Amino acid sequence: MAAPSSAGEILDKFQTDYQTAINSGDYHPFVWPYRAFGPYLLLVYLLLPPTQSRAVHLARYPIFALIIYLSVTAIRECTSPAVTVGYGIGLLNAWTILWSATLLIFNDGRKDYQRIERQERPYVPQENDNDETLLQNIQGETSALDGSTMEGLKSLHPMAEVPQSTITLADDPETDYTEVHADQEPIPSASPNQTYVWQSLPNSFLHRLDYVLDLITNFRGLRWTHQCPLNTLPPPPHIRSSLPPPSPPPSFPPTHYPTRLTLFTTNLRTFVLNALLLDTLKYLTSHDAYFLTSPPRSTPSPFPYPHSTRLLISLIFVYSSLLNIFLLAPLLLSCTLGPTIIGAHASPWLYPSYFGPLSSIPEKGIAGLWGGWWHQLFRYAFESAGEFTGSRILHLPRKTPAGAAVRVAVAFCCSGILHACASHTVPGPRTSPWSGSFAFFAAQPVGIVAQRAVSMWLKNQGYREAIPWWARRAGNVLVVVAWCWVTGPWIADDFAAGGVWLYEPLPVSLIRGWRGEGWWRWGGEWVRWYDGGRWWKSGLVFLGG
Helix, strand or coil: CCCCCCHHHHHHHHHHHHHHHHHHCCCEECEECHHHHHHHHHHHHHCCCCCCCHHHHHCHHHHHHHHHHHHHHHHHHEECCCHHHHHHHHHHHHHHHHHHHHHHHHCCCCCCCCEEEEEECCCCCCCCCCHHHHHHHHHHHCCCCCCCCCCCCCCCCCCCCCCHHHCCCCCCCCCCEECCCCCCCCEECCCCCEEEEEECCCCCHHHHHHHHHHHHHCCCCCCECCCCCCCCCCCCHHHHCCCCCCCCCCCCCCCCCCCHHHHHHHHHHHHHHHHHHHHHHHHHHCCCHHHHHCCCCCCCCCCCCHHHHHHHHHHHHHHHHHHHHHHHHHHHHHHHHHHHHHHHHHCHHHCCCCCCCCCHHHHHCHHHHHHHHCCCCCHHHHHHHHHHHHHHHCCCCCCCHHHHHHHHHHHHHHHHHHHHHHHHHCCCCCCCHHHHHHHHHHHHHHHHHHHHHHHHHHHHCCCHHHCCHHHHHHHHHHHHHHHHHHHHHHHHHHHHHHCHHHCCCCCECHHHHHCCCCCECCCCCCEEEECCCCHHHCEEEECCC
16 A cells, blocks of 8 residues: 555544544544543642641542543543644643642642742731721731742742731732833832742632642742742742742743743744744655655655754754744733733743753753753653652662662653653554653663763763863763764654654644645644533544644
């Protein structure tokens, strides 16, 4: 049978195979909300009012077991003809298990976390206060406190009891930050009678709902006690001064956005330029059979040095696709909805860049590639899994070589499992979840440890100091390039086999439209209603576009 000659033919075949699998009962469609009960169980449990009940504390274990069952069932049974939806079924369900483990097992999500929120200082009556002044100040104590506008810290801090009636998460649009020069810190117009506190699980339901939703969806922990230390911002000075102890600076200072206007213009410019890059990459991949029909890498290519060129295109395509998704958060949430609608969640320093500086690679090699430059979206969950395994299962101290190696290995294996599950649920029939995606991530600790071992040997032998700094940095870059050249095909080939590169990142293609291949790229049926025979099994099925 001849291989399909275009992306359209391959996607049509995905649709045919999908319908055949559904009709035969081999697979089931991913029905929302029926197949998404796992995250809802996590939400409902964390939403329970604060209590010292041992039964509530122990209930997290059977709830987590049920989440595992529901998520694993969805991964095993569900598929989609759309590449993005299929990949998401595996990735998001595996992530649901890991993130639930982080909030329920590795930590206690109801007790271990605190968020920075703004509080009105209790008013102390003065001798010369008249009745009107006293009434105004008492009313001010119960007015809004925004739960907000700041980054969390990396360490836990004690927090005094805060009257629930004086806390709110609604940000007052009038209490925004004064526009200043781009190189200056914004000056808050908040009242001097306000302070910032570490808020634990609130008593008020509406307050608790916002608090828990933020905890569940804020993977990097911005403005929480578990905030990722890389590529994030510390709280502004006027907030740090209210919090004991002072906030440490981030390891890699990211881009600072003093105002929402700066956030908007910077990210919009990046979004437009990145969209042009994505359009170019999509055009290039649509003319190479490797990215279309998932053949072996020996397939003829229109590019010189096919192995290296395809790897480079794959890397840039992944980076550009993720960047496009990441940029939507500041543009839609902070800049479009703004503080009038989402309150403190629109504060500009809650949206630092996801990727770190490229200088991390020449400085630290493979460790810098993953620990400094690449996005840190899932880092806290990976680290929590590694810490739980190292300290509570194997009882290995963190600073010992064995303890550090176990923690790093577990973190990368977790990432490998996420991507392997995604590889399992994509519509492409020839994926290699374990020998492809998982093996790629599981091998990264080997490269990190090997490079560090060589570096330590050079240092102990007295050779490293004799090597010029520029040569050491160039050597780190060469090691990263060589390592990716060897291990990169494992995941790149798996992406190609699953049809990942067939997705359309943009609704309009300037390049393909200009070349007569069509301007509008999205179409088809995006969503349909599915009747599962029972009301709880019926819902929406997402088919992409």
